[in-house]
Amino acid sequence: MDFMAQSVKDSVKGRNDIPVQKKHSYSGPGEGETHVVAVAKEDAVADLVALDGIDRIGGNEDSDSLKQPNQLWRTSLAKKEIQYVLLWKQIISKERDPTCTFVEADYKVALLLLLAISDAVEPLRFQNEGQCESTTPLEPRPHSVSILEFGAVGDGMTLNTVAFQNAIFYLKSFADKGGAQLYVPSGRWLTGSFNLTSHLTLFLERGAVVLGSQDYSHWEIVGPLPSYGEETELLGGRYRSLINGHSLTDVVITGDNGTIDGQGSVWWDQFRSHSLNYSCPHLVEFISSDDIVVSNITFLNSPAWNIHPVYCSNVLVQNITAHSPPASPYTSGIVPDSSELVCIENSNISVGYDAIVLKSGWDEYGISYSRPTTNVHIRNVHLQSSSGSGLAFGSEMSGGISNILAEHLHLHDSFIGVEVKTSRGRGGYVKDILISDVEMANVDIAIEATGQFDSHPDEKFDPDALPVVQLITFKDIVGTNITTAGMFSGIYESPFTSICLFNISFSIDFDPLTTSWVCSNVSGYSEFVSPEPCPETSSFSNSSTACFLFLHSRSRVAIL
Template identity: 65%
Template sequence: MLVALVLLLVLSNEVTVNGYGQCEYSPALNPRPHSVSILEFGAVGDGKTLNTIAFQNAIFYLKSFADKGGAQLYVPPGQWLTGSFNLTSHLTLFLERGAVIIGSQDPIHWEVIDPLPSYGRGIEAPGGRYLSLINGYMLDDVVITGNNGTIDGVGSIWWRSFTSHSLNYSRPHLIELVGSNSVVVSNITFLNTPAYTIHPVYCSNVHIHNISISAPSESPFTLGIVPDSSDNVCIEDCTISIGFDAIALKSGWDEYGIAYDRPTKNVHIRRVHIQSSSGSSLAFGSDMSGGISNVLVEHVHLYNSETGIVFRTTRGRGGYMKDIVISDIEMENIYRAIAATGHCGTHPDDKFDPNALPHLDHIILKNMTGTNITIAGTFSGLEESPFTNICLSNLNFSLNSLSPITWECSNVSGFSESVVPKPCPDLEIPSVSPTACSFILSNIGEATKASYASA
């Protein structure tokens, strides 16, 4: 009884934590003092003419306004076929309603670039990777927005090449911003990404809101939003339906991620509707060698997915996933509601350290309902590095008739209160976790306040 009272008092701190979420600090989008149309640079919106040079020339011209308040590149209604192009600082890329930027299906229009240093090689093939459709490197104050315009990666050619193992380099993404600060992506529809849809990597102060992402259920290993070794991230009011993971938090791969040592931290996700056909609606890892911490997820709808929430890692990853609160979640038609595994993922090469053990610690999962769930949860930690301080509260999963089991647990410890169906005994240890739950809630709030005090 005393333990339950302690946990109740701990979880009543939710309002305090939510008040310090990253999404409470949404940036104001001020109009740019200068604006040009892509038409002024010879672009043709017929869906057949290649406009790569027009986009490149327009952005090169707008770069001269960076110290004059920035500028906007306006894309009017039309079908704007293009290869890869780079953005510049203090720029708004604005897509009008009816404007569709279409990625070229010819790989010759996608430059091959070096792998990211926190990965050491391409994720899907050794060596380099194809440059993404829209890119930014070491930029400040970048906005990709519109009046519900569309960016279409036409990913089918890439999916076929991936499935047939005929790619020499890793597939491109739709948007990748590297080492950038103050990034906003909003009011855009994204279709048919070759691989990831939006990939902020080594970025700070990223706000992604009011977007729609879609790719066919059979599209192989397509992902939605992937914050990667990035901090101060807000994702809100988005709808995502994708082939693999809808939202995935990452931070580097094995020895490369450990050496780069940049975590993903201070992330707030709220009011999103997400679906993943073969992966997870909400994923942590498996590439998490730089660490993932101080994450708040709330008011989320997960549906029609293989897994609702997953934490993935393996021996050799190193890193950590800690201080994570996931609350007020509605699930429907999910095979496995919650999963955490220490036996998932491959290695970039044979140089990884098998003694680099990952740590999963201080996780709160609370206020969740689920209908037509097959398995409530599986937790499979490492014998040498068990998952610890897993706090479950007020979970109610309605299992379907196909359920072979309710919960599976090994090498995990935690605390639970008001969980249906009843969890594993490993998750009913009252002597450890109430204090740990309190620590998580206070730690996330303090970390978020500190991040904005120093910004």
């Protein structure tokens, strides 16, 4: 037992001022030994932990007797918010059958006792220990060809779509021989959209620039993704991305800092003038693919999103730069979408909209497709967004977003630092998120979570499909020249719960007409936050228990 748990034990021993709430009988240990009980609401079983190491036993508030210790040895804390923390103390002499008495503690004592429990019991752990920790170095391919061998011309004017298609078709034959590499030397290689193949490395040499054609006829029209039903910009189809992978495995896009330039200005102008019939294309998109690596590449002027892995698993994005002008519409950076086991690290992203944004489908289509984004690790990134957020979740999150670790973030010169966005009709959830070690500078709104992001693919959405937003932790954050510290606006029928704020300091660009924190339909817990947050996130409440456990446990305890 550590010093903190021992101190809690000492503070509660011998307390006689706590009124008896309910008695239960149990043939337990010896007389006079004090134990801690966590009793969950709604008649749920929870652990009873002896702080001095005696067997774990447990029960619930309404039961007539406790379960035997051997039945509860591996029982985790109930998957509901803990409502009561009780003291258990033997009161009958040894000459009679031992019995136990439950007595209710006040809530502040309860939180301290929960701290003791989190140290004494095998905890429920935050599952994301860091996807980026498990990445492995790239192995060289045994076969390699140059795009020059297929008639490509790097003058910036000759269209090379067929050359890329033919080269990749040829390299497909090496899939069962360890795969192959397509080498793109220095030059300006104009192309329309093309598809990759499995077990392929696309390598861009320093000085190599793959240019997206500005002729719409060089981009195939495809239908919307099944988890979206419609495109988010324009209803209907969309232009296929410049570089595509569908149902692939083991694909690498890398180089010696080569460049992929979407030449997006023509697309942005057409979008602003409402002249487009279909949604703008992305630069790189992988669909239903596994074991994907994108590294050491610069992305410029994407017509829409830069990197979009959707329905993918095992995705690594590292050491990339993505840049689009501040006024470019919907030019998001990296967009993991209904994907799992994703690492994003050591990158610099400066775009017109969200720099990194996690998604998982739109309204009834995302609910039906039911594929979440989960187990994502983001670290050591510099993010800037002119009209969006540095890091965002949603608003298309109907398949769910969970188990996200984002750490060592540098957010600057942005409209919003970190944002969660959803609305009625989305369903789904955003939960179990840890955002820590963040530096912000020159940001209008440091943290925002809103349930009023009302955009829908059609009129078929169910307004009663309410999203769940819970257990989102913001920890160790410093911000300078911030206009508004935080805005939390939940949904009345589905408030945002367990919003945890710890060790946060914002230097506010003071305006007497503004408030540092704005909150509605939200609850949580906070410690060491400046300026002082809303009462909803700074007072003791049932919702704050999960935050308290999470913030004070060495093992990042979470009630999942």
